[in-house]
Amino acid sequence: MVICAACKKAEAEIRLDYAKRSLCRDCFTLFFERKVRNAVLKYHMFSVKDKVAVAVSGGKDSGALLAVLKRLFPRVEMVAVHLNLGIEGYSDGCEEIAKKIAKAYDIELIVCNLRKAYGFSISDFRKTRFSRKICASCGVVKRYLLNKTALEVDATKLATGHNLDDFVGVLFNHYVHGDVEQLKRLLPVNVSHNPKMVTRIKPLCEMTEKETRYYADCMGLPYKSHACPFVHQRRLEKRQRLLDKLSEVMPNFRHVFFKSHVKRLQPALQVEEEAVSVRECTRCGMPTSGEVCSFCKIVSTLTKRKRLEKF
Ligand code: AMP
Ligand code: FES
Ligand code: ZN
Numbered sequence: 001m002v003i004c005a006a007c008k009k010a011e012a013e014i015r016l017d018y019a020k021r022s023l024c025r026d027c028f029t030l031f032f033e034r035k036v037r038n039a040v041l042k043y044h045m046f047s048v049k050d051k052v053a054v055a056v057s058g059g060k061d062s063g064a065l066l067a068v069l070k071r072l073f074p075r076v077e078m079v080a081v082h083l084n085l086g087i088e089g090y091s092d093g094c095e096e097i098a099k100k101i102a103k104a105y106d107i108e109l110i111v112c113n114l115r116k117a118y119g120f121s122i123s124d125f126r127k128t129r130f131s132r133k134i135c136a137s138c139g140v141v142k143r144y145l146l147n148k149t150a151l152e153v154d155a156t157k158l159a160t161g162h163n164l165d166d167f168v169g170v171l172f173n174h175y176v177h178g179d180v181e182q183l184k185r186l187l188p189v190n191v192s193h194n195p196k197m198v199t200r201i202k203p204l205c206e207m208t209e210k211e212t213r214y215y216a217d218c219m220g221l222p223y224k225s226h227a228c229p230f231v232h233q234r235r236l237e238k239r240q241r242l243l244d245k246l247s248e249v250m251p252n253f254r255h256v257f258f259k260s261h262v263k264r265l266q267p268a269l270q271v272e273e274e275a276v277s278v279r280e281c282t283r284c285g286m287p288t289s290g291e292v293c294s295f296c297k298i299v300s301t302l303t304k305r306k307r308l309e310k311f
Contacts, residue, residue, distance in 0.1 A: 005022055005027075050076065051154060066102070161202075171186055
């Protein structure tokens with residue numbers, strides 16, 4: 001039996017290789033919550049003056065996020081936001097889970113149903129030229145609608161459940177492709193100076209996937225057991241397995257990579273950054289770098305397709 005490294009009494013239930021310690025359930029909960037609190041304070045994510053919209057997808061990360069934020073900051077005004085993407089055999093289950101968690105933590109839940117509000121669903125992309133890139137189009141839709149819904153409820157911050165593994169996976173990808181523009185934007189906090197864009201925060205950015213899952217289990221949270229049917233699971237998993245290999249040799253690899261990016265490289269990149277003039281989409285009025293925003297472009301492709309189908 002392995003004894004917990006913190007209380008030295010109970011049996012350890014989780015091994016954290018990067019920290020070279022094993023912890024029992026209670027000590028892990030304290031450890032996890034302390035780390036999330038530190039991240040929120042260190043990166044100045046929010047204060048009691050904010051209204052935080054928490055994006056809850058039905059997955060373990062965003063469920064854990066809602067639970068930990070409510071437990072740590074009960075005085076901060078929070079609202080949960082869920083997007084029902086209309087994916088058959090998947091999205092309705094996700095919405096049910098989001099409802100259960102919001103109810104358990106006594107937080108108002110705002111649901112935006114893509115089909116009801118906009119007349120299309122993510123599955124409709126199957127028949128378009130976006131069919132091979134459904135996840136990318138879905139990403140555009142999610143970013144746009146999470147921001148819009150957060151604005152509609154007067155939220156000043158939008159929190160997502162991205163964890164350390166997600167963050168470093170994306171970071172690694174941008175480095176491999178030398179995508180400096182994307183690297184500039186990859187931060188625990190994306191401060192917005194635009195009144196139509198809510199500042200985005202990632203309070204779990206320093207917590208590993210394993211820690212987040214275990215925390216969700218400790219809190220007894222329900223979460224979806226299978227991934228979305230469209231996700232390019234193989235590519236994402238391959239990247240994570242590669243990072244796992246590196247972590248076998250250097251258990252704190254993800255933490256070191258994250259820190260060196262946020263602390264050292266990011267400040268250097270920001271200095272070089274030129275002010276990007278943000279325009280307003282000529283169709284919906286939301287911020288965009290071009291004439292029409294990506295969301296409106298996607299919607300118009302789908303609408304054209306539907307019109308053609310009627311003939
Ligand atoms: P993903 O892009 O699926 O990896 O999700 C990253 C984060 O975005 C999640 O942890 C949630 O905070 C948020 N998110 C993703 N899908 C949804 C959804 N359908 N509704 C609300 N939030 C979502
Ligand atoms: Fe967006 Fe699967 S959740 S493509
Ligand atoms: Zn638009």
